Amino acid sequence: MGVYALRRLAQSLVVLFVTSGLVFAGLYLVGDPVEILVNPNADQEEKLRTAAALGLDRPLLHQYAIFLKGAFSGDLGRSFVFGQPALEVILERMPATLELAFLAMLISVALGIPLGLYAGLRPHALGSRAIMAGSILGFSLPTFWVGLLLILVFAVQLGWLPSTGRGPTEAVLGVPLSLLTWEGLRHALLPATNLALFKLSLIIRLVRAQVREQALLDYVKFARAKGLPRSRVVGVHLMKNILIPLVTVIGLELGSVIAFAIVTESIFAWPGMGKLVIDSIFQLDRPVVVAYLMVTVFLFICINLVVDLLYSALDPRVRLGAAK
Amino acid sequence: MNRDSPLARFARDFSESRLALAGLGLLAGVLLLALFAPWIAPQNPYDLAKLDLLDARLPPGSKAGPGLTLSMYALGTDGQGRDMLSAILYGLRVSLTVGVTSGVIALTIGALAGVLAAYLGGRFEQLLMRVVDIQLGFPAILVALILIAVLGRGTDKVIVALVTVQWAYYARTARSAALVERGKEYIEAARGLGLSPARIVLKHLLPNALPPLIVVATVQVAHAIALEATLSFLGLGLPTTEPSLGLLIANGYEYLLSGKYWISVYPGVALLATILSINLVGDQLRDVLNPRLAK
Numbered sequence: 001m002g003v004y005a006l007r008r009l010a011q012s013l014v015v016l017f018v019t020s021g022l023v024f025a026g027l028y029l030v031g032d033p034v035e036i037l038v039n040p041n042a043d044q045e046e047k048l049r050t051a052a053a054l055g056l057d058r059p060l061l062h063q064y065a066i067f068l069k070g071a072f073s074g075d076l077g078r079s080f081v082f083g084q085p086a087l088e089v090i091l092e093r094m095p096a097t098l099e100l101a102f103l104a105m106l107i108s109v110a111l112g113i114p115l116g117l118y119a120g121l122r123p124h125a126l127g128s129r130a131i132m133a134g135s136i137l138g139f140s141l142p143t144f145w146v147g148l149l150l151i152l153v154f155a156v157q158l159g160w161l162p163s164t165g166r167g168p169t170e171a172v173l174g175v176p177l178s179l180l181t182w183e184g185l186r187h188a189l190l191p192a193t194n195l196a197l198f199k200l201s202l203i204i205r206l207v208r209a210q211v212r213e214q215a216l217l218d219y220v221k222f223a224r225a226k227g228l229p230r231s232r233v234v235g236v237h238l239m240k241n242i243l244i245p246l247v248t249v250i251g252l253e254l255g256s257v258i259a260f261a262i263v264t265e266s267i268f269a270w271p272g273m274g275k276l277v278i279d280s281i282f283q284l285d286r287p288v289v290v291a292y293l294m295v296t297v298f299l300f301i302c303i304n305l306v307v308d309l310l311y312s313a314l315d316p317r318v319r320l321g322a323a324k
Numbered sequence: 325m326n327r328d329s330p331l332a333r334f335a336r337d338f339s340e341s342r343l344a345l346a347g348l349g350l351l352a353g354v355l356l357l358a359l360f361a362p363w364i365a366p367q368n369p370y371d372l373a374k375l376d377l378l379d380a381r382l383p384p385g386s387k388a389g390p391g392l393t394l395s396m397y398a399l400g401t402d403g404q405g406r407d408m409l410s411a412i413l414y415g416l417r418v419s420l421t422v423g424v425t426s427g428v429i430a431l432t433i434g435a436l437a438g439v440l441a442a443y444l445g446g447r448f449e450q451l452l453m454r455v456v457d458i459q460l461g462f463p464a465i466l467v468a469l470i471l472i473a474v475l476g477r478g479t480d481k482v483i484v485a486l487v488t489v490q491w492a493y494y495a496r497t498a499r500s501a502a503l504v505e506r507g508k509e510y511i512e513a514a515r516g517l518g519l520s521p522a523r524i525v526l527k528h529l530l531p532n533a534l535p536p537l538i539v540v541a542t543v544q545v546a547h548a549i550a551l552e553a554t555l556s557f558l559g560l561g562l563p564t565t566e567p568s569l570g571l572l573i574a575n576g577y578e579y580l581l582s583g584k585y586w587i588s589v590y591p592g593v594a595l596l597a598t599i600l601s602i603n604l605v606g607d608q609l610r611d612v613l614n615p616r617l618a619k
Contacts, residue, residue, distance in 0.1 A: 011458070015458055019470075022474060023470060023473070023474055025474075026473070026474025026475065027473065027474060029474075030473070030474065030475075030476045031476075133343070136600070136603055136604065136607065137600065139603055140546070140596060140599040140600040140603050141596060141599075142550050142553055142554065142570075142592065142595055142596065142599065143554065144553075144554055144557045144558075144570075144573070145553075145573055145588075145592035145595065145596070148573065148577060148580055148588050148589075148592070149589070149592070151580065151581070152580055152585055152588075152589070156580070156581055156583060157583075163581070255462075255463065256463040256465075259462075259463035259465050259466040260463065260465055262465065262466075262469065262558075263465070263554055263557075263558065266558060267577075277469075278558060278560075281469075281473040281560065282559070289473060293470060296466065297462075300461060300462060304461055
């Protein structure tokens with residue numbers, strides 16, 4: 001186990017190193033941030049001064065070396081636009097994104113497991129067919145378009161929920177959270193629903209497929225033959241075995257929800273890191289884009305590792321790092 | 325051709341699901357509309373000289389200007405007085421072209437890499453699969469977004485990003501399918517006959533690894549179209565001169581809050597119809613081509 005975690009860590013460092021280098025060089029080639037930052041009427045001298053102040057007058061390799069040196073001590077550079085350390089800018093917006101991702105996952109799990117169970121246990125019922133048809137629709141709906149429809153219906157026409165922004169926040173252990181107040185929850189409901197739709201369809205299909213597969217196995221027949229009530233067979237015996245693949249998928253999808261929040265945040269003007277990175281790409285704010293990438297890749301690596309460890313803890317048959 | 329040819333059996337199995345047939349019909353309709361857009365569309369939406377700004381943001385069913393072959397704007401007009409129906413038909417063309425082109429390139433690269441990995445084994449296989457695993461650990465949208473940020477914008481760059489995102493799925497599928505095939509006797513026979521590795525890979529392994537690849541391809545093309553639309557919506561996709569469906573939806577975004585829904589909603593319906601029909605067909609293909617479910 002220890003060797004396994006170490007090898008994964010080494011691999012992750014390589015990934016971080018390679019992506020940072022690629023993005024660093026790529027953004028350098030795409031355009032000159034100085035042109036965007038200074039007043040269009042500024043003369044050549046002022047442009048040069050700005051470039052020097054941001055360290056952009058040095059050769060690319062030199063700039064990258066400075067970045068790497070800083071990165072090892074936790075300094076990912078200063079944002080060209082905000083003038084603050086890039087990592088700080090990202091971390092300020094992280095709670096908003098994680099909050100949204102968490103609520104979206106909660107919605108999709110809370111609805112997806114019961115719906116999937118029902119569709120799997122009664123595959124031929126009319127309700128099950130409706131659920132399955134709905135899940136194909138959920139897969140096919142483009143996320144950003146659904147976001148627009150949600151705004152159109154619930155904010156513009158019905159006027160029930162606010163269309164943009166995040167509600168008031170309350171500090172919990174120093175982290176600003178908005179889900180604890182009614183107003184904050186109201187703001188989060190539309191974007192979280194938008195983000196949840198795709199995952200909901202995925203979880204429904206996964207649970208259904210698992211239930212149909214597992215229900216045929218001998219242990220279910222045996223439990224029934226023992227005369228156990230149906231609720232216990234489904235709720236304990238079946239559920240335990242379905243949970244194993246489900247935990248993996250939910251874990252991995254949490255990462256994808258964080259990435260997909262880029263789209264949802266842009267539509268609903270949710271002040272999270274996703275919206276920040278889109279803005280930064282447009283403004284060629286390289287330190288923020290690189291820092292976002294480092295932070296997200298790091299998040300993913302952590303999530304993947306936790307999922308792997310959890311998987312082996314839940315399923316004793318899985319041995320991590322065993323020789324092939 | 326006798327009645328039980330593989331193709332006939334395939335057609336029979338496929339048409340067992342009415343939903344899948346409906347999907348196939350819808351897909352055929354979408355493809356025809358996109359293919360014949362220049363002849364069907366009431367207006368050439370790219371010809372700025374033909375647009376009348378006075379006709380901007382008219383609701384669906386309004387009386388059309390003189391430049392149209394239809395007497396009304398069936399789906400309304402956009403902010404520049406462009407007929408939405410025409411814009412959608414042309415946008416469909418752009419979206420499908422980008423989706424299918426990237427899908428075909430990714431399929432070619434991924435399938436060759438995967439089959440080769442299965443055939444050669446060793447270092448090449450290990451390295452390739454490691455790269456595939458790492459890449460698939462990250463969501464497609466993130467990889468595509470970063471690539472576009474790094475490469476800059478433009479149709480060719482969007483295609484490069486979509487290919488990069490997709491090839492790994494094909495490579496993984498092709499490898500696992502080819503691994504199963506490699507152990508079979510006909511490959512041994514082909515080796516025994518002294519055929520060249522290139523011939524064995526291309527003529528024997530690849531065709532037999534094709535069914536699962538086709539299933540992946542339908543799913544992936546739908547994904548690619550959705551992803552391109554998303555990138556275009558975020559302003560990081562195709563150029564604005566020939567807007568895809570995603571860009572049309574983005575253009576209508578600013579009018580949405582004032583209740584002018586048609587500029588965003590109808591291109592979205594077209595996008596949904598395209599993706600939904602591909603998914604319906606793909607779902608049934610997965611069942612039909614799955615050897616484990618064969619009767």
